[in-house]
Amino acid sequence: MKTVMGIVDLQEKKSLIRELADQRAVESIPFAGRYRLIDFALSSMVNSGVRNVGIMLPDEPRSVLDHLRSGKDWDLARRHEGLFYLPYAKDDEDQRKGDLKNFYHNLDYIEHSKERYVLLARGSFVYNMDFNPILRFHQNTGADITMVYHTAAEESIGKNVVLETADNGLVEDISEKPAVYDGSKVSLSIYLMEKKVFVEMVRYTYEHGGQDLLMDGIIRRANEYTIYAYEHDGYVAHIDSTAAYYKANMDILQPEVWEELFMGENSIYTKVKDEVPVQYKETAEVKNSLVANGCIIRGEVENSILFRGVTVGKDVKIKNSIIMQKGDIQDGSLVENVICDKNVTISKDKWLKGAPNYPLIVTKNVVI
Incomplete structure (x- = not known):
């Protein structure tokens, strides 16, 4: 070529x-x-x-x-x-x-x-x-x-x-x-x-x-x-x-x-960022999800994608959702069918739920 x-x-x-x-x-x-x-x-x-x-x-x-x-x-x-x-x-x-x-x-x-x-x-x-x-x-x-x-x-x-x-x-x-x-x-x-x-x-x-x-x-x-x-x-x-x-x-x-x-012969390249490995705490439970480096997981994550540096608190349930960089999902929250942009904070005991065909979107830097 x-x-x-x-x-x-x-x-x-x-x-x-x-x-x-x-x-x-x-x-x-x-x-x-x-x-x-x-x-x-x-x-x-x-x-x-x-x-x-x-x-x-x-x-x-x-x-x-x-x-x-x-x-x-x-x-x-x-x-x-x-x-x-x-x-x-x-x-x-x-x-x-x-x-x-x-x-x-x-x-x-x-x-x-x-x-x-x-x-x-x-x-x-x-x-x-x-x-x-x-x-x-x-x-x-x-x-x-x-x-x-x-x-x-x-x-x-x-x-x-x-x-x-x-x-x-x-x-x-x-x-x-x-x-x-x-x-x-x-x-x-x-x-x-x-x-x-x-x-x-x-x-x-x-x-x-x-x-x-x-x-x-x-x-x-x-x-x-x-x-x-x-x-x-x-x-x-x-x-x-x-x-x-x-x-x-x-x-x-x-x-x-x-x-x-x-995973094939040809890689997909991206901007390299050095982050510490994911920390899975004793209360963490993760199923069929992608979790990037720098995350700290204390709650449940299922069928979801977490970008770098996301924090998941205790008793949190995340399902069918996308949490972008530096998201902070605090204790007791429920997040389902949601897209959170960068630097979003979901405070304690909040419930956010969208529909499978129409996910709820939380824009960048928002605190809920």
Whole structure:
């Protein structure tokens, strides 16, 4: 993959996950006990041999910059190539929305890169993917653009890009739909193309009034390109809503999902923090849960995820919940179907309970 440069686009919309993304980018939301969402796309690129990666920053980049820093934890702090930050394009005279403006204003970085291909991915998907077979597929088919998709295993509601393909993978139709059904081919927002194709697409589409790369650059110009689709048959989750975030974290508690994402040949890297091991006191009882370093457990934890530095008091019962960093769940509390953001304190004998499909959300730094 030395001929491929990567771009991770951090432009996921916040409207359906506002409670968790109010003060951070969607892609920097904590996930699975110690990771951030961006770790999955970035680690997959690094594991595939991509050594030149551009991060298309959101309009509020602080949380992303704090997490990625120099890229050292992903082996991208390099003298040559490595990690590059591509700033969000703020232009008061140009009120166009969409991601195309950001690509257009950073074309100089792309054009001056020596790689032949561009691999574009969104940072709000959870997967562990090897991109090398996709490059070979792209070269063997002679495609202008290769899109990656997965086959939906169940019906779901939410805006999705659905593909229709021929038996050989040739894309015959691309459409945006409000719901998907079992067997639908759903795009993962991963695109591979030659750099010259990407640069021409961005420049022409933007200069002719386009706003969105997919809608204006690919779908509306689909007859100008030969587009093929490659199927990824592993675990995938798109974190575009609070419900999707909660479900994906609960999925991680299934051993087969955990093993596929984190125990295979390719690791998922994240920002390293040295913490002491978990302290399980005599009264602790933990079942089917992920508990990160630095936690102190005195109560019951079942089917839940505790991030670094969480304290669980005596006679506490936590079930089907997500407690982020430095949470303090004090004695006698009951927490079920709840998402607690960072630095939340639940004082003694409080009961918090959400619904399995609509978890209760406690925002950052709140004391209850």
